[in-house]
Amino acid sequence: MKKLTLKVTAVEHLSPLVKRFRFEDPTGASLPVFSGGAHLTVEMPEGDTIRRNSYSLISDPYDGSGYEIAVRREDKGRGGSLYMHTKVSEGDDITVSLPSNLFQLDLRAKKHVLIGGGIGITPFLSQLRQLDMEQKPYELHYAARSREEAAGIKLLPQAAHIHVHISEEGSRMDLGAILDGQPLGTHVYTCGPDGLITAVADQTARLGWPKAAVHSEAFTAPPPGEPFDVVVKSSGKTVHVKADQSLLEALEAAKVDIDYSCRGGGCGRCQTKVTACDGRILHNDHWLSEDERAAQKDIMPCMSRFKGTRLELDL
Amino acid sequence: MTMQFNDETFRGDYTYHNSPEAIRRFPFPFDQDTYMYSVNIEQHPGGPKGTPFEKMFDVDEHYVAEMKDREITLAEDPLRCQSLPHMELAGWDLLELIMVSKARDYPDLFTLHRDGNDWHWINKPLGIEKKFTFLDATTLPCGPMEYITRQTQGDFALLHERDNNLWMDAGMITSQADWSLDFDVGMNFFEWHAPVPKARKMGVFDKALKFLLAVGQGQHYRRLNWTMTVNPRLDTSPENYHKWGPEKRTITPENVGQKQFLRVELQTFFRLPRSNALAFPIRCYLMNLEDIATKPKWGRRLHRVLRDIDPDLAEYKGFAVNQKTIVDYLSQFDDGAPTSPGIFPD
Numbered sequence: 001m002k003k004l005t006l007k008v009t010a011v012e013h014l015s016p017l018v019k020r021f022r023f024e025d026p027t028g029a030s031l032p033v034f035s036g037g038a039h040l041t042v043e044m045p046e047g048d049t050i051r052r053n054s055y056s057l058i059s060d061p062y063d064g065s066g067y068e069i070a071v072r073r074e075d076k077g078r079g080g081s082l083y084m085h086t087k088v089s090e091g092d093d094i095t096v097s098l099p100s101n102l103f104q105l106d107l108r109a110k111k112h113v114l115i116g117g118g119i120g121i122t123p124f125l126s127q128l129r130q131l132d133m134e135q136k137p138y139e140l141h142y143a144a145r146s147r148e149e150a151a152g153i154k155l156l157p158q159a160a161h162i163h164v165h166i167s168e169e170g171s172r173m174d175l176g177a178i179l180d181g182q183p184l185g186t187h188v189y190t191c192g193p194d195g196l197i198t199a200v201a202d203q204t205a206r207l208g209w210p211k212a213a214v215h216s217e218a219f220t221a222p223p224p225g226e227p228f229d230v231v232v233k234s235s236g237k238t239v240h241v242k243a244d245q246s247l248l249e250a251l252e253a254a255k256v257d258i259d260y261s262c263r264g265g266g267c268g269r270c271q272t273k274v275t276a277c278d279g280r281i282l283h284n285d286h287w288l289s290e291d292e293r294a295a296q297k298d299i300m301p302c303m304s305r306f307k308g309t310r311l312e313l314d315l
Numbered sequence: 316m317t318m319q320f321n322d323e324t325f326r327g328d329y330t331y332h333n334s335p336e337a338i339r340r341f342p343f344p345f346d347q348d349t350y351m352y353s354v355n356i357e358q359h360p361g362g363p364k365g366t367p368f369e370k371m372f373d374v375d376e377h378y379v380a381e382m383k384d385r386e387i388t389l390a391e392d393p394l395r396c397q398s399l400p401h402m403e404l405a406g407w408d409l410l411e412l413i414m415v416s417k418a419r420d421y422p423d424l425f426t427l428h429r430d431g432n433d434w435h436w437i438n439k440p441l442g443i444e445k446k447f448t449f450l451d452a453t454t455l456p457c458g459p460m461e462y463i464t465r466q467t468q469g470d471f472a473l474l475h476e477r478d479n480n481l482w483m484d485a486g487m488i489t490s491q492a493d494w495s496l497d498f499d500v501g502m503n504f505f506e507w508h509a510p511v512p513k514a515r516k517m518g519v520f521d522k523a524l525k526f527l528l529a530v531g532q533g534q535h536y537r538r539l540n541w542t543m544t545v546n547p548r549l550d551t552s553p554e555n556y557h558k559w560g561p562e563k564r565t566i567t568p569e570n571v572g573q574k575q576f577l578r579v580e581l582q583t584f585f586r587l588p589r590s591n592a593l594a595f596p597i598r599c600y601l602m603n604l605e606d607i608a609t610k611p612k613w614g615r616r617l618h619r620v621l622r623d624i625d626p627d628l629a630e631y632k633g634f635a636v637n638q639k640t641i642v643d644y645l646s647q648f649d650d651g652a653p654t655s656p657g658i659f660p661d
Contacts, residue, residue, distance in 0.1 A: 002533040032532055035591040062589065098532045104591045106477055107401035130589075133450075134404070212478055261529060269529055 003043075004031070006067070008092045014070060018119065018151035019085055020058070022068045023094055030064035034099035036127030037189075037217070040067060041097040041263055044083040049245065049253045053080040053221050054263050056122035056191075057099060058155060060129045067096070070151060072119040078224045078244045102266050103191070103217040105130065110185030112138035113178065115200060117192025118145075121152035123217060124191065128157075141165060143173040143196070175203045190216040218286050220264060222246035225282065225305045231312040232256055233275050247301040256315055258301065265303035272313050274299050279308010317423055320379040320440060326387070331547035331601065337376055338606050342367050343658045344539040344579050348619040350628075352519050356526065359537035359583050363659070367581055368537065371416035372467060373598065374424065379440050381468050381490070381549065388489040388550050389465075394497045395552075396461050398473070398485035405473045405485060406460030407450055408587035409594050413463050438466055460485055469581075469598030472496075474504075474527075476591060481527060483507055484592075490549035490599045492542045492578060493633065498553070512627045527593060532586045539658075540580040543634035543641075547576055547601045566637045571644045572605035575637065577617065604644060610660035614648030621645065 010022035025031055034057060044051040059068035071084045088094065103123050105112060112131060114124045121142050131138045139161040144150035146168045156162050165173035179188065179200070188209070190200040197216045204214045224244050231238050232251075241250040248270055251258050261269040265285030274281070274297050283293045285300035292298050299306075299313070323330045333341070362368025367375070389395055398406060414436055418427035428435040432449040443466065447454040455462045464471045464487035473485035480503045488496035499507040504524050508515070530536065544551055545562045566574060581598040608614035621629075622642045629635040655661055 002531070033588045034532070035589055038591070099588075100531050101591045104476070107404065107590070108399075261531070267529070268525075 002098050003095055004098065005093055005095050006031075008088055008090055008094055009066065011088065011090055014154055015149060015151035017149070018070055018072045020068060020070050020155075021084065021088065022059075022066050023096065024066040026093075031067060032098055033064050034061045034126070035101050035104050036061050036130035037103035037105060037123045038099040038101040038126065039103075039123070039262070040069060040099055041261075042069070042084070043095040044080055044087075046079075046083065046087075049249055051078065051080045051083065051245075051249060052260075052263050053084075056103075056126070058122050058125035061126045062130075062133065067099075070119070070122050070125075070155075072151070074221065076224070077221055078246065080221050100261060102262055103189070103215065105189070106187050106213075106215070107134070107136070108185075109187035109213070110137070111183055111187075112136060113182060113186055113188040114138060114140040115143075115173075115175075115178070115188065115190045115192070115196070116140070116152065117143045117190075117196040118149070119151070120190075120192030120196070120217075121156075122191070124189070125152065125155050127189070128162075137161075139163065139178075141173055141178055143167070143192070175199055179203050179207055179209075185213075187213045187215065190214075191218070194218060217266065222248075222263070222265075222303050223284055223305075226307065228306045228308075228311070230306065231276070231310065232315050233312050234315060241305070246303065247299075247305060251301060251315070258315060260302055263302045265300050268300075270300055270302050272299055272301055272315060273297065274311065275314045276310055276312035277306075277308070278310040279306060281306055281311070318374070318378075318440075319376060321376045323377070323380045325380070325384040325547055325549045329546050329548070331377070331380070333602055333606050334376060338602065338609060339660070340366055340375075341602050341607075342539060342579050342581055342600055343607070343610075343613050343616075343660070344541040344577075345616050345620050346656065346658050348616050348623075348654060350620045350624055352513070352517060356536050356538050359535045366659075367598075367600070370420040371535070371583075372413055372420070372469075372596070373581070374417070374421055374440075374468065378468055382441060382466065384549050385465060385487075385489045392554060395489045395554075396464070396487045397496055397500050398458055398460050399475075399501065402460070402473055402475065402485035402590070402592070403452060403458060405475070405587055405590035405592035405594070406458055406463075408590050408592065409471065409473065410459040410463040411449070412585060412587065412594065413467050417467075441466055460487060467596075469596045472595040472597070473587075474593040474595055476528065476593065479528065480504055481524065481593060489552075491552055491597075492544075492580065492599075493551055493553055493556070495553045510631075512631050513625075527584060530584050530586050530593060532588055535583060535585050537581060537583045540582055542578045542580075542632040543637075544576045544578040544601065545574055545637070547603070549599060549601075551578075563633070563636055566640055568640055568644065571637070571640050572608070573603055575634075575641055575644075576601045576603050577607060604641070608645070608648045611648065612654050612661050614645065615650070615652065616654050618642065618645035618649040 006023035007026045009024045012020045039054045039056045041054045055069040073085045074081045141163045143165040190197050227243050239254045261267045268287045277296045282305040284303040367373040414427045417425040426437040435446045437444050470488045474481040475484040486496045579600045585594040
């Protein structure tokens with residue numbers, strides 16, 4: 001995977017829990033431009049492991065002068081966001097992947113409706129710039145519990161088609177009102193908690209929207225959990241997965257060759273065959289179907305964990 | 316200009332020819348003495364100096380003549396170039412990729428000056444100089460994909476990604492091995508590959524699609540494909556089958572060495588940045604059996620490959636009718652000696 005070594009040129013608090021980071025090329029060279037909704041994978045080396053988390057790009061996709069991301073601190077996470085919040089400051093070097101997109105706009109749409117919940121606002125910040133440049137009609141709805149938590153407000157333009165819904169101020173987002181009456185050919189995009197994504201899916205189904213017009217992105221950082229062991233079939237080696245490590249990170253630290261891209265359970269790239277399973281796979285991805293999960297013959301090492309006595313992978 | 320361009324035709328009197336240098340650098344597609352499908356993918360660009368793998372977009376002695384041939388084909392049938400409305404952005408991505416690459420790789424042939432979105436493009440071999448505004452199609456005489464592919468050898472398909480599939484939503488297709496953009500436009504990866512025998516059952520397409528969907532920005536790949544064509548004709552399209560189909564019947568033991576061409580496609584894959592579409596350039600190289608046999612390794616190997624090929628593939632690639640004549644002709648170059656690994660001549 002192609003990587004870039006960049007300089008951290010700005011760090012800013014957008015809210016008590018969310019920080020914005022800006023990365024630029026150390027020589028001032030132009031970075032590859034990207035498409036709205038794209039993300040970067042950021043490397044966070046600590047001791048003998050490298051943690052990698054993916055974050056949506058929030059900057060202008062056609063501006064190669066720098067990349068920006070927004071990171072919400074998750075105190076109960078594996079430590080990736082804490083690393084970003086406590087260890088990364090202006091002037092540091094940082095290694096990132098090239099932009100990659102699992103949540104692109106469907107430019108066939110006659111109109112785009114963007115719905116972001118909480119930190120799920122991030123992919124829309126680059127998408128709305130692309131929509132502005134493409135001069136496509138859209139409306140954006142941003143839902144947050146409180147104004148203090150709504151880190152995205154600072155980054156959103158003031159415009160009639162940008163709607164902010166703050167539930168503690170009594171302006172809860174009404175999906176029925178938003179989705180009913182949209183013109184034929186409208187596409188809707190949702191990013192945020194699973195509950196929001198499900199609610200939009202249910203509402204659009206009730207209103208008879210075509211499935212191909214309903215898009216969502218739910219990828220999140222891998223959750224921590226109880227430690228467990230995994231056996232690599234080809235070598236017979238046992239790899240220990242620590243509580244604050246993902247299975248993918250543990251395999252990488254053990255120098256097991258494994259492919260990946262999004263590291264958030266959304267792209268399918270790290271899908272691995274399970275050759276022995278005495279226990280229960282804790283599937284945390286958005287890739288495998290219900291049947292595949294139940295079969296326990298496949299696992300997405302970037303997100304999923306294991307509870308039981310023996311897990312052997314076809315690696 | 317250091318490169319000399321041939322004055323030649325790809326129809327009518329068929330004056331197309333390869334210089335000794337063009338023969339030496341021909342992308343011979345067989346790395347062993349037998350052939351079956353494989354997902355034979357390598358990183359691109361990269362390869363020995365002087366080979367067509369070295370640069371992002373290879374420019375060779377046939378450049379000017381190929382562009383004239385494309386102009387004739389388009390004048391007769393404008394539907395060879397189509398771009399569905401949502402694909403204009405991908406067209407700009409492709410224009411940028413080609414202009415930037417060519418200006419970097421062939422500075423004596425192409426120049427690009429950029430000041431923000433004010434671009435100035437000079438194409439010396441074709442005598443074109445153009446100032447335009449990037450991302451503003453009103454400043455070009457036609458759409459961006461058509462503009463740049465009228466100046467670039469090879470066919471181009473632009474693939475839109477959605478629903479975990481790729482859709483052929485734009486293309487410039489005038490030098491194709493018997494498939495039609497007008498028929499395929501709007502189809503997905505499995506639909507447009509439906510006519511290929513055996514491959515779907517072998518699982519080739521599932522693997523290939525999975526690979527293509529994972530191609531990221533800055534990672535470019537290539538593969539070689541091949542077929543056989545009678546006469547050096549670029550436009551072997553279904554639309555014009557009535558013109559070139561009957562020419563298959565003109566092969567005789569006396570003329571097969573000159574009239575029968577091995578047609579090689581250098582296919583490359585690029586993820587485009589703004590549109591997240593995939594660009595799929597298909598560059599065609601033609602060489603007759605006589606020229607191929609000047610490299611002893613190629614003569615021996617081509618004889619063995621075409622003699623032993625699966626009959627379904629000989630039929631699909633359209634040369635079953637002449638297979639015996641071709642194999643008989645090539646047998647004179649095959650002394651049974653072993654061949655070295657790899658595609659390059661000894």
